[in-house]
Every structure is written in C-alpha cells, then in structure tokens.
Amino acid sequence: MKKIQVVVAEDQAMVLGALAALLETEPDIAVCARAANGREALTAVGKNKPDVLVTDIEMPEMTGLTLAAEVRDRYPQTRVVILTTFARPGYLRRALDAGAKGYLLKDRPSAELADAVRRVQRGLRVVDPDLALEAWDSGPDPLTERERQILWRAGEGKSSGEIADELHLSEGTVRNYLSEAISKLGASNRVEAARLARAKGWL
Amino acid sequence: MKKIQVVVAEDQAMVLGALAALLETEPDIAVCARAANGREALTAVGKNKPDVLVTDIEMPEMTGLTLAAEVRDRYPQTRVVILTTFARPGYLRRALDAGAKGYLLKDRPSAELADAVRRVQRGLRVVDPDLALEAWDSGPDPLTERERQILWRAGEGKSSGEIADELHLSEGTVRNYLSEAISKLGASNRVEAARLARAKGWL
DNA sequence: CTGCCCTCATGACAAACGTCACCTCCATTT
DNA sequence: AAATGGAGGTGACGTTTGTCATGAGGGCAG
Numbered sequence: 001m002k003k004i005q006v007v008v009a010e011d012q013a014m015v016l017g018a019l020a021a022l023l024e025t026e027p028d029i030a031v032c033a034r035a036a037n038g039r040e041a042l043t044a045v046g047k048n049k050p051d052v053l054v055t056d057i058e059m060p061e062m063t064g065l066t067l068a069a070e071v072r073d074r075y076p077q078t079r080v081v082i083l084t085t086f087a088r089p090g091y092l093r094r095a096l097d098a099g100a101k102g103y104l105l106k107d108r109p110s111a112e113l114a115d116a117v118r119r120v121q122r123g124l125r126v127v128d129p130d131l132a133l134e135a136w137d138s139g140p141d142p143l144t145e146r147e148r149q150i151l152w153r154a155g156e157g158k159s160s161g162e163i164a165d166e167l168h169l170s171e172g173t174v175r176n177y178l179s180e181a182i183s184k185l186g187a188s189n190r191v192e193a194a195r196l197a198r199a200k201g202w203l
Numbered sequence: 204m205k206k207i208q209v210v211v212a213e214d215q216a217m218v219l220g221a222l223a224a225l226l227e228t229e230p231d232i233a234v235c236a237r238a239a240n241g242r243e244a245l246t247a248v249g250k251n252k253p254d255v256l257v258t259d260i261e262m263p264e265m266t267g268l269t270l271a272a273e274v275r276d277r278y279p280q281t282r283v284v285i286l287t288t289f290a291r292p293g294y295l296r297r298a299l300d301a302g303a304k305g306y307l308l309k310d311r312p313s314a315e316l317a318d319a320v321r322r323v324q325r326g327l328r329v330v331d332p333d334l335a336l337e338a339w340d341s342g343p344d345p346l347t348e349r350e351r352q353i354l355w356r357a358g359e360g361k362s363s364g365e366i367a368d369e370l371h372l373s374e375g376t377v378r379n380y381l382s383e384a385i386s387k388l389g390a391s392n393r394v395e396a397a398r399l400a401r402a403k404g405w406l
Numbered sequence: 407c408t409g410c411c412c413t414c415a416t417g418a419c420a421a422a423c424g425t426c427a428c429c430t431c432c433a434t435t436t
Numbered sequence: 437a438a439a440t441g442g443a444g445g446t447g448a449c450g451t452t453t454g455t456c457a458t459g460a461g462g463g464c465a466g
Contacts, residue, residue, distance in 0.1 A: 195359065417457090435441100
C-alpha cells in the first residue's frame with residue numbers, strides 16, 4: 001500500500017519538526033517535504049506533487065490563505081488542510097474561498113491531524129464544527145477594504161495624520177473611515193475596534 | 204541505560220502531541236506525562252518526578268513562569284526548560300529568576316529540543332544566545348507597577364476615564380502615568396507604547 | 407535626617423480623536 | 437435614466453489625549 005504523501009508548512013521550526021514527527025508516527029502517512037514559509041511550500045508542492053498540504057496561516061513570504069489559492073489553481077491534485085491557532089470566522093471563510101479542504105485548530109487533540117489528512121485525501125471536507133457554527137452566525141466581514149487598511153494601521157499605534165500620509169488621503173477622510181469602522185464594530189474607539197476586528201479575523 | 208524522563212506542558216493540544224512525538228523519536232528520552240496547563244503540569248511533576256519539565260509560557264491556569272518557580276521550590280530535582288514563541292527579553296529575565304535552566308525559542312530547529320533536554324539534565328544551562336544578548340543591552344524593565352497596570356488597560360482600548368474608575372484613580376492621574384510610560388518607552392502615543400512594552404515582555 | 411522615588415492629585419493648554427452633516431465623482435445595478 | 441453605494445473630501449464641534457508645572461504624602465536607603 002502506498003503511503004499518503006504530505007508536505008508540511010509552518011514557520012516555527014520547532015513546531016514544524018514536531019508536526020512532521022507526529023505525522024511520521026502514522027504507518028500510512030509519509031512527510032515528503034517541509035517548508036518554513038509559503039513560498040517554500042509552493043515550490044515543495046510543485047516538486048513533490050503530494051496528496052495533502054498541511055499549512056499554517058500566519059507565515060512570512062506568503063500567507064497560508066494565499067498559498068491555498070495558489071495550490072488550488074496550479075496543483076489541484078493536492079488538497080490543502082489549514083492548521084492554525086486562530087478560531088477566527090473570517091479566516092475560515094477565506095480559507096474555504098481559497099479552496100482549502102480542511103480547517104483544523106491547533107488546540108484540537110493531536111490525533112485529529114492524521115485523521116484529517118486521511119479524510120481530506122479521500123476527498124472529504126474537514127472543518128472544525130464549533131468554528132463552522134460560529135462563522136455562520138457571526139456574519140460576514142462588515143469592513144470595506146479601505147476601512148481594513150486604516151483600522152490596521154490605527155491598531156499599530158499610528159495617528160490619523162500618519163495614516164493619511166501613508167495612504168495619500170486627507171486626515172479628515174481617515175477619521176471618517178475610522179468613525180465608520182468603530183460604529184460598525186460597536187466599539188468606542190479605534191483601539192477597541194482594531195482588537196475586535198482582529199479577534200474575528202477581519203484584519 | 205535509563206531514559207531521561209520528561210514532562211511536557213503546552214496549551215495547544217496539537218502542538219503538545221507533536222512535541223511529545225518529537226521527543227519520543229529520541230532513543231534516550233521518554234515522555235512520562237503531558238499537561239495542557241500549568242496546574243496539570245505541577246501535578247504531573249509531583250507524580251512522576253521527571254528529570255526535565257519542558258513548558259510553554261503562555262498557558263491558562265498557571266503561566267510557565269509561575270510554574271517554573273513552583274517546581275524549583277517544591278521539586279528541585281526537576282530542571283525546567285522554557286519553550287516559547289516569544290523572544291522577549293523580559294520573559295527570559297523572569298524565567299531565569301524563576302529558576303529555569305533552559306530558555307528555547309519555538310523557531311529554533313526541532314533537533315535543538317532534544318539537545319537542550321540532554322544538556323539541562325546534565326546540569327548545564329541552555330539559553331538562546333541571540334536572545335541572551337538582546338536581554339543584556341535592552342536593559343531592565345523601566346515601568347513601575349502602576350504604569351504597567353495602566354498601560355495594559357490602555358492597550359485593550361480602554362479610555363483614561365474607564366481605567367481611572369477601574370483602579371480608583373483620578374482621570375488626570377491616569378493620563379500622567381500614561382504620559383510617563385509613553386516617554387519612557389520613546390513612543391508617541393498609548394497604543395504604540397503598549398505595543399513596544401508587549402514586544403519587550405514588560406506587559 | 408535628608409534625599410530620592412513612587413503614588414496620587416489638580417489645573418491648564420494644545421493636539422489628536424470621534425462624530426455629523428453635507429458635498430463630489432464614479433461604477434454598478436435596476 | 438435613475439438609484440445605489442463605495443471612495444474621497446470639507447468644515448465644524450465637542451471630547452479625549454498627551455504634556456507640563458506643581459504639589460502633597462509615604463517609604464526607604466545612605
């Protein structure tokens with residue numbers, strides 16, 4: 001019997017090695033390559049044509065969400081499983097839009113990883129049920145692209161003036177967008193708004 | 204030859220399982236217990252009297268730093284290795300104060316974990332060299348306790364008034380403390396100050 | 407005992423922030 | 437052709453922030 005070929009992508013080297021070790025303990029799974037960022041992962045998928053790519057979301061070079069979309073377009077025979085810390089509805093939605101077949105949280109038992117890989121390889125979908133539910137009733141991302149850009153920078157501690165310069169807008173406009181975002185999110189100032197948006201995965 | 208007995212503590216179940224799998228691949232190391240939080244870890248150490256405890260810092264119930272101090276006081280035969288994402292000088296300092304023998308970053312190669320466990324078990328110290336250097340020249344925590352409390356809440360998006368109510372202070376006083384903290388950290392507003400302090404592990 | 411630092415406070419002022427009404431321009435939808 | 441809605445803008449207004457000077461009390465080391 002041929003083993004399921006898997007590529008693992010994760011930016012924390014220690015966790016990457018550990019996840020690989022975990023998958024290698026399964027008799028029917030083989031880790032054929034490891035990647036420390038999105039770009040490496042894409043190359044590795046191209047070279048190895050694995051059955052499954054297991055990837056983190058937050059990585060340098062290329063985010064796991066972008067990676068998933070690239071893999072879907074260029075190597076459709078490889079199914080993607082997103083493995084992430086973040087139970088953010090926005091992330092799940094974007095992951096599924098990007099063609100990911102699985103979405104698994106890092107705080108699930110480690111046995112579920114191998115299971116998810118097997119299920120996805122068989123063509124099934126694997127999505128954390130709690131998260132799927134939350135994604136449903138938390139509604140879609142209410143922010144426009146501009147609001148997102150601006151709110152992000154505000155969350156970094158930048159002033160309205162700095163943000164305006166950076167995005168070639170007037171300061172008043174920046175304040176307007178922030179005001180809109182604050183009211184959409186039910187926050188009482190920019191900092192709280194940024195926190196809420198981050199928690200939902202909208203930022 | 205008797206294997207090195209290790210307890211692993213980590214709040215993300217998937218990562219916990221993976222780290223255990225990683226250590227189990229070493230012929231001279233045995234994982235005798237796993238813990239999902241600080242309290243569990245303390246119990247497990249009491250029961251198993253392992254040679255080494257490998258623990259994350261940010262965990263529910265009891266932080267890895269508190270845990271390290273408890274283990275030093277109650278089970279001194281067990282050496283503690285901190286394994287964390289955060290290259291924060293403040294964390295390193297507090298970890299060493301708490302009697303940790305090792306401080307390892309999750310973005311180091313996975314091979315280093317087993318090495319660190321072996322070294323620490325032999326009575327050596329293992330500290331990430333880059334981080335140790337940074338901890339040295341980044342100086343000690345400049346914030347007072349009050350400044351920390353206030354800056355923390357400001358970073359959560361609370362207004363000066365809210366913080367004042369919470370801590371039973373006048374609003375002016377809160378603004379004074381924030382102003383102090385902002386200038387100490389060389390920031391230009393409360394949000395940036397909170398970000399910087401967090402990055403240093405002072406919050 | 408005398409600095410020195412932390413805590414907490416007040417008052418005042420300029421700058422930044424949040425809100426609102428109201429405007430143009432432009433692309434998409436109906 | 438009209439309606440919608442996003443993007444960008446202006447001006448005005450009140451509130452919040454950040455700064456500074458200044459002071460009162462308390463603890464603690466030299």
